[in-house]
Amino acid sequence: MDEKRRRTFQLEDNNGNVLATGVLYDEGNVQVLWRIDIGYTAEQYASINPIIDLMPGIVVLRLQDTCES
Numbered sequence: 001m002d003e004k005r006r007r008t009f010q011l012e013d014n015n016g017n018v019l020a021t022g023v024l025y026d027e028g029n030v031q032v033l034w035r036i037d038i039g040y041t042a043e044q045y046a047s048i049n050p051i052i053d054l055m056p057g058i059v060v061l062r063l064q065d066t067c068e069s
Helices: none
Strands: 006-012 018-025 030-035 039-045 060-068
Touching: none
Parallel strands: none
Antiparallel strands: 006 018, 006 060, 018 030, 030 039
């Protein structure tokens, strides 16, 4: 069974504070695992587009160097 390739990301404000973390899958699906405004979550989105406006103050979408297969 093939595992989905994924890449972790974090969303930051202009001071470098982490506002949310999640996983971006190669297929384009996104899972948000934690948000500072509402706590631990398990939100899923069909694309990365809504993630940029997920909550006020996001200015950086930082993809992590860890890429799994």
